[in-house]
Amino acid sequence: MSETPRVRVDDISKHFEGETGPVRALDGVSFDVADGEFVCLVGPSGCGKTTLFRIIAGLEAATSGAVYLDGERVEGPGPDLGLVFQEYHLFPWRTVADNVGFGLERQDVPASEREQRVDDLIEMVGLSGFGDTYPRDLSGGMKQRVALARALAVDPGLLLMDEPFGAVDAQTKKMLQSELLDIWSETGKTILFVTHDVEEAVKLADRVVVMGKNPGHIHEIVDVDIERPRSRSDDAFGTYYQRILDLIE
Amino acid sequence: MAVDVSEAVEEDVPSALTDVDGRRLRRGLGGVAVFLVLWGAASLTQPEYVLPSPLVVAETFYAQAASGEMAVALGHSILHWIPGAVFGTGLGIAAGIALAWSPYLDDVTSPVVRVLRPVPPLALVGFAIAWFGINHAGAAFIIAVGAFWINFYATYGGVEGVSEDLLDVARSLGIESDLELVRTVVVPASLPEITTGIRTGIGRCWMLVVASEIFGVAGIGRRILRASNNLQVDVVITYILVLSLMFLVVDVAFRALQRRALVWR
Numbered sequence: 472m473s474e475t476p477r478v479r480v481d482d483i484s485k486h487f488e489g490e491t492g493p494v495r496a497l498d499g500v501s502f503d504v505a506d507g508e509f510v511c512l513v514g515p516s517g518c519g520k521t522t523l524f525r526i527i528a529g530l531e532a533a534t535s536g537a538v539y540l541d542g543e544r545v546e547g548p549g550p551d552l553g554l555v556f557q558e559y560h561l562f563p564w565r566t567v568a569d570n571v572g573f574g575l576e577r578q579d580v581p582a583s584e585r586e587q588r589v590d591d592l593i594e595m596v597g598l599s600g601f602g603d604t605y606p607r608d609l610s611g612g613m614k615q616r617v618a619l620a621r622a623l624a625v626d627p628g629l630l631l632m633d634e635p636f637g638a639v640d641a642q643t644k645k646m647l648q649s650e651l652l653d654i655w656s657e658t659g660k661t662i663l664f665v666t667h668d669v670e671e672a673v674k675l676a677d678r679v680v681v682m683g684k685n686p687g688h689i690h691e692i693v694d695v696d697i698e699r700p701r702s703r704s705d706d707a708f709g710t711y712y713q714r715i716l717d718l719i720e
Numbered sequence: 721m722a723v724d725v726s727e728a729v730e731e732d733v734p735s736a737l738t739d740v741d742g743r744r745l746r747r748g749l750g751g752v753a754v755f756l757v758l759w760g761a762a763s764l765t766q767p768e769y770v771l772p773s774p775l776v777v778a779e780t781f782y783a784q785a786a787s788g789e790m791a792v793a794l795g796h797s798i799l800h801w802i803p804g805a806v807f808g809t810g811l812g813i814a815a816g817i818a819l820a821w822s823p824y825l826d827d828v829t830s831p832v833v834r835v836l837r838p839v840p841p842l843a844l845v846g847f848a849i850a851w852f853g854i855n856h857a858g859a860a861f862i863i864a865v866g867a868f869w870i871n872f873y874a875t876y877g878g879v880e881g882v883s884e885d886l887l888d889v890a891r892s893l894g895i896e897s898d899l900e901l902v903r904t905v906v907v908p909a910s911l912p913e914i915t916t917g918i919r920t921g922i923g924r925c926w927m928l929v930v931a932s933e934i935f936g937v938a939g940i941g942r943r944i945l946r947a948s949n950n951l952q953v954d955v956v957i958t959y960i961l962v963l964s965l966m967f968l969v970v971d972v973a974f975r976a977l978q979r980r981a982l983v984w985r
Contacts, residue, residue, distance in 0.1 A: 528888075528892065530888050547891070548888060548891040548892040549891070549892065549894065550892070550893060550894040552892055553892065554888070554889060554892045556885065556889075558885070560883070560885045560886055560888075560889050562886065562889075562905070562908070562909075563909075563984055563985075564908045564909070564911065564982075564984045565908075565984070566984075573890070573893050573904075574893030574894050577893065577894035577895065578894065605983070605984040606984075607984065607985070621889075621893070622892075622893075624893075625893055625894060
């Protein structure tokens with residue numbers, strides 16, 4: 472049990488000066504994510520989910536507390552942390568293949584091996600044949616697949632996703648969710664997934680970290696003990712769903 | 721299904737484009753014809769040293785081209801247009817990137833930039849003569865100053881507009897140094913603005929060719945100024961046309977380059 476968790480979020484607080492006085496965005500947030508675990512972070516808007524995402528990603532500094540990845544303190548963004556945003560943030564001047572290969576170009580990988588890896592990733596996210604396409608010609612769902620492949624390319628220790636399916640239609644969202652679960656079981660990645668969609672959290676996560684607001688804090692951490700694939704119509708699903716919803720409201 | 725749709729769209733686009741292009745061309749030629757007729761009519765009411773007819777200008781144009789005088793003047797102008805455009809553009813882009821990227825450099829240089837910005841290149845003729853002399857280098861200096869500011873501001877705006885999120889993504893994919901961020905994200909992301917600046921600057925450089933020759937350097941501008949003093953309006957118009965044509969050729973060529981560089985848009 473003394474094994475180091477993949478991620479340790481240790482007593483994170485974030486305060487800043489707002490227009491109407493000091494704002495406590497996050498207060499004493501702590502939790503661990505085990506290796507290979509799928510954890511969802513849910514909460515109402517204004518509970519500091521996105522702030523917490525940015526702090527874990529090393530994009531923003533906490534007022535106090537620290538984030539550790541494999542026991543090492545996160546000081547800034549880097550290839551250990553794969554980021555996937557709601558708005559994709561693809562490099563529009565690069566083709567799908569060149570977006571996916573971006574991080575690999577930074578590494579000492581021979582060109583042929585790199586191309587092979589890019590091809591494999593494109594296939595894994597179901598975009599075979601679109602390697603030479605520019606992002607402007609892709610739908611939202613396809614763009615998010617590219618973003619996911621790009622983040623996975625550098626083999627990060629943690630995949631950090633901020634409402635990644637928040638901007639796509641319901642049908643595409645369902646498809647992307649099950650594809651993400653497939654990729655997760657295929658790669659064994661550790662995933663921390665921020666969402667405001669309780670159904671999504673129950674469908675995906677091993678554990679759901681439920682946050683509350685004023686100030687942003689952890690309400691409860693719920694273990695979702697249902698076999699996958701999970702179905703909305705299961706009784707157990709409904710029970711978890713209601714329980715988390717009640718916590719948030 | 722998606723592939724089928726995109727192919728169908730690709731087939732449609734060129735034909736739609738040629739339709740539009742054809743219509744534009746017809747309308748444009750019509751406009752030129754009307755302009756020439758009005759010009760010809762107006763020239764009938766005026767002596768030739770005030771407004772020569774299009775035909776007289778055409779004759780003069782031919783004579784200037786045939787005698788080789790035009791090629792000589794153009795050759796001279798190109799010899800300072802090219803270094804002026806190249807140095808002004810290069811330095812303008814470099815300064816734009818550096819100042820938009822580094823708040824420190826921006827703060828340090830901002831007062832000086834604001835003082836220098838409104839100085840018209842023509843006001844720097846004295847410096848051109850003092851530093852470089854009455855030669856191509858002096859004229860190139862005037863042209864470079866004009867190109868510099870256009871490229872500086874275009875690039876500055878482009879770099880300022882680069883999304884912070886793209887930079888975060890790049891950092892999360894292993895980019896560490898500022899130099900690498902600039903190379904892999906900042907420059908490609910602001911390429912639309914940078915290339916628009918280059919294009920505008922190139923045009924401005926042709927305009928500045930006249931100004932840059934005002935203190936005695938040979939070239940098209942010198943030719944225009946000399947003809948003006950002699951009331952040879954047909955020669956003036958001839959060389960104005962040469963400038964316009966040069967601008968057109970370079971602009972069309974650069975636009976093609978720009979389209980290729982920005983296929984992703």
